Amino acid sequence: MFNAELKSETLKGLVYIVSTLVDEVKVTVHPDSIGIKAIDPAHVAMIDISVDKEAFVSYEADETELGLDLDKIKSVLKLAGPGDTIKMVHDPEQGRLTMTIGNIVRRMALVDTGSLNDPKVPQVELPMSAKLSIDQLQKGIRAAESISDADHVKIKIAPAGFELSCSGDTDLASLMVPADELEALEADDEAQSLYPIDYFSNIIKAISSSSVNVLLDTDLPVKLLFDLADGHAHVTYLLAPRIESE
Amino acid sequence: MFNAELKSETLKGLVYIVSTLVDEVKVTVHPDSIGIKAIDPAHVAMIDISVDKEAFVSYEADETELGLDLDKIKSVLKLAGPGDTIKMVHDPEQGRLTMTIGNIVRRMALVDTGSLNDPKVPQVELPMSAKLSIDQLQKGIRAAESISDADHVKIKIAPAGFELSCSGDTDLASLMVPADELEALEADDEAQSLYPIDYFSNIIKAISSSSVNVLLDTDLPVKLLFDLADGHAHVTYLLAPRIESE
Amino acid sequence: MFNAELKSETLKGLVYIVSTLVDEVKVTVHPDSIGIKAIDPAHVAMIDISVDKEAFVSYEADETELGLDLDKIKSVLKLAGPGDTIKMVHDPEQGRLTMTIGNIVRRMALVDTGSLNDPKVPQVELPMSAKLSIDQLQKGIRAAESISDADHVKIKIAPAGFELSCSGDTDLASLMVPADELEALEADDEAQSLYPIDYFSNIIKAISSSSVNVLLDTDLPVKLLFDLADGHAHVTYLLAPRIESE
Numbered sequence: 001m002f003n004a005e006l007k008s009e010t011l012k013g014l015v016y017i018v019s020t021l022v023d024e025v026k027v028t029v030h031p032d033s034i035g036i037k038a039i040d041p042a043h044v045a046m047i048d049i050s051v052d053k054e055a056f057v058s059y060e061a062d063e064t065e066l067g068l069d070l071d072k073i074k075s076v077l078k079l080a081g082p083g084d085t086i087k088m089v090h091d092p093e094q095g096r097l098t099m100t101i102g103n104i105v106r107r108m109a110l111v112d113t114g115s116l117n118d119p120k121v122p123q124v125e126l127p128m129s130a131k132l133s134i135d136q137l138q139k140g141i142r143a144a145e146s147i148s149d150a151d152h153v154k155i156k157i158a159p160a161g162f163e164l165s166c167s168g169d170t171d172l173a174s175l176m177v178p179a180d181e182l183e184a185l186e187a188d189d190e191a192q193s194l195y196p197i198d199y200f201s202n203i204i205k206a207i208s209s210s211s212v213n214v215l216l217d218t219d220l221p222v223k224l225l226f227d228l229a230d231g232h233a234h235v236t237y238l239l240a241p242r243i244e245s246e
Numbered sequence: 247m248f249n250a251e252l253k254s255e256t257l258k259g260l261v262y263i264v265s266t267l268v269d270e271v272k273v274t275v276h277p278d279s280i281g282i283k284a285i286d287p288a289h290v291a292m293i294d295i296s297v298d299k300e301a302f303v304s305y306e307a308d309e310t311e312l313g314l315d316l317d318k319i320k321s322v323l324k325l326a327g328p329g330d331t332i333k334m335v336h337d338p339e340q341g342r343l344t345m346t347i348g349n350i351v352r353r354m355a356l357v358d359t360g361s362l363n364d365p366k367v368p369q370v371e372l373p374m375s376a377k378l379s380i381d382q383l384q385k386g387i388r389a390a391e392s393i394s395d396a397d398h399v400k401i402k403i404a405p406a407g408f409e410l411s412c413s414g415d416t417d418l419a420s421l422m423v424p425a426d427e428l429e430a431l432e433a434d435d436e437a438q439s440l441y442p443i444d445y446f447s448n449i450i451k452a453i454s455s456s457s458v459n460v461l462l463d464t465d466l467p468v469k470l471l472f473d474l475a476d477g478h479a480h481v482t483y484l485l486a487p488r489i490e491s492e
Numbered sequence: 493m494f495n496a497e498l499k500s501e502t503l504k505g506l507v508y509i510v511s512t513l514v515d516e517v518k519v520t521v522h523p524d525s526i527g528i529k530a531i532d533p534a535h536v537a538m539i540d541i542s543v544d545k546e547a548f549v550s551y552e553a554d555e556t557e558l559g560l561d562l563d564k565i566k567s568v569l570k571l572a573g574p575g576d577t578i579k580m581v582h583d584p585e586q587g588r589l590t591m592t593i594g595n596i597v598r599r600m601a602l603v604d605t606g607s608l609n610d611p612k613v614p615q616v617e618l619p620m621s622a623k624l625s626i627d628q629l630q631k632g633i634r635a636a637e638s639i640s641d642a643d644h645v646k647i648k649i650a651p652a653g654f655e656l657s658c659s660g661d662t663d664l665a666s667l668m669v670p671a672d673e674l675e676a677l678e679a680d681d682e683a684q685s686l687y688p689i690d691y692f693s694n695i696i697k698a699i700s701s702s703s704v705n706v707l708l709d710t711d712l713p714v715k716l717l718f719d720l721a722d723g724h725a726h727v728t729y730l731l732a733p734r735i736e737s738e
Contacts, residue, residue: 136595139571139594139595139596140595140596142570142571143567143568143571143596143598146564146567146568146598170600170601171564171598171599171600171601172597172598172599173596173597173598173599174596174597174598175595175596175597176595176597177595178595181595
């Protein structure tokens with residue numbers, strides 16, 4: 001059984017994050033929470049989301065799995081105004097999910113979860129971290145995108161602060177947030193790595209929370225941690241580094 | 247003679263309706279009203295509009311006919327702000343219409359009305375009707391459009407209420423407005439038919455009035471009745487059904 | 493040395509004007525002002541801008557030249573919100589300009605000024621002039637663009653007022669601003685010429701000042717004069733006429 005209601009904004013925030021990596025996703029439903037894990041086809045980035053039942057307006061569920069087509073969910077979200085509540089009911093017999101907004105009902109076939117991957121999220125220890133506003137990061141990534149001959153961004157965390165930069169043959173764009181403007185900073189030393197600009201841009205632009213915690217170590221994946229749904233949904237995003245061949 | 251002024255919103259409301267079916271239209275001018283009839287090239291849908299002289303800010307006219315190129319009219323409408331008045335003067339000698347908004351004058355050649363069709367609007371008796379808000383219908387049609395493998399919508403009127411639905415192989419979208427949420431309902435029995443989704447979507451999205459009366463009978467055309475220009479323009483739209491071959 | 497700060501709106505107003513003609517431009521820096529001259533590749537239109545140091549929030553400069561890539565400047569402008577200040581520092585050793593908005597730094601290679609033209613702006617005496625609001629001109633040019641088979645607009649200044657018109661085979665669009673609605677008018681006699689609609693449209697749509705002074709004589713270039721940056725930047729735009737071969 002899965003029978004739940006949630007604010008359209010909550011669903012939207014989750015769906016736009018996950019759809020940066022995949023078109024279809026397996027949702028694992030528990031009595032007190034749901035879990036969403038996904039890895040992109042090229043195995044460069046991975047997402048791990050846990051949504052507490054408190055993120056929902058109402059929630060009744062047994063252990064089950066739902067295979068969702070994210071484009072269909074997005075088309076339902078486009079019918080919702082701000083503040084609208086979306087009701088979801090799973091029909092396991094028919095393999096269907098029914099979503100209701102006001103007088104609109106949208107019944108959709110679920111995707112076979114056997115065909116959907118269920119990535120193991122690696123445990124990586126990343127000692128450096130900086131927490132900053134998503135507005136700053138979104139401006140930084142747009143600046144980086146103006147460097148037309150660059151494929152990677154460099155992220156650096158140091159006692160002086162957080163830096164996102166992008167270098168081409170002749171040009172450079174950077175966002176430098178000094179330590180005293182960060183919401184939090186853990187940096188005994190400094191660390192930096194290169195990450196693919198397209199993945200990093202897609203995830204940063206999809207984040208609807210107000211701030212993000214960036215965890216890092218040299219030549220290791222970057223981990224983005226942020227909450228959605230007023231702190232009742234927890235997102236971990238991992239992106240593989242490019243190893244600098246120098 | 248045709249020498250009239252009207253609010254840009256009034257003209258816009260009419261033009262966007264008619265241009266869902268045709269690019270050029272014959273307008274029949276009478277001393278107290280104008281009439282617009284059009285049928286689309288595939289003869290699937292038809293429109294019949296009557297605009298009383300009270301819909302105009304000023305109106306002086308003899309019996310005449312105007313052949314209008316709707317794209318030209320739309321380009322003039324784009325120059326008008328909300329509340330702007332548009333003046334129209336017909337020059338029958340030169341076969342021209344001159345439209346004036348503020349200091350802008352746009353003089354355009356009229357289309358030969360001999361080349362424009364003047365459809366006979368059939369008298370069909372449709373005993374079932376439901377009046378509902380255009381907002382509901384517009385959400386319903388957008389939900390229907392999310393069913394990617396469907397070509398038709400089903401419209402049903404019954405004592406329980408109004409339903410617009412769309413079914414694909416596996417998925418379904420529907421708008422169900424119960425009787426007590428309708429502005430009016432006439433339904434001794436129930437009736438339903440299928441209509442082409444593209445036509446129905448185009449007209450529903452073009453309607454700028456706040457509510458629409460939908461008249462229906464099984465395997466007959468659907469008739470949409472609505473007013474524009476504060477009740478001084480009356481629109482009838484007829485759309486042919488698909489006969490279900492079952 | 494060139495080390496200056498200015499409001500993003502000021503830079504935006506200048507860049508959008510210049511980029512109607514060229515993608516790269518030479519900026520001549522003086523201790524008290526900067527000068528920008530450009531001519532389009534077809535030598536049909538020319539621009540001459542002088543920006544006083546008072547247009548800047550801060551300004552320190554020696555005589556120098558900067559070759560700017562306008563697309564790069566535009567990408568920086570997209571990162572600026574209303575009211576943001578942009579800092580620019582020239583590094584002549586490296587041939588670079590560094591632009592800073594808040595925590596964002598964008599360092600860009602300058603274009604070799606040797607490859608950029610430095611047009612001589614001809615002295616033309618144009619006795620007729622009319623000053624009018626940019627809103628009127630922008631509506632007029634949009635009306636003119638609705639005449640699909642026309643390449644030129646006619647501009648006429650006469651004691652009765654200012655007229656911008658565009659004629660096709662059958663259709664006509666015109667803006668007529670009578671003398672008493674003009675902000676200023678100098679017209680002992682009347683004069684008119686034809687100008688290419690694409691150039692005229694591009695410049696009129698790029699102007700962010702509230703009014704423009706149009707100077708004219710029969711079969712001579714039209715000159716547009718307007719100020720940006722609260723009157724501290726002065727723009728002259730010259731557009732060649734089409735000589736009517738009649």
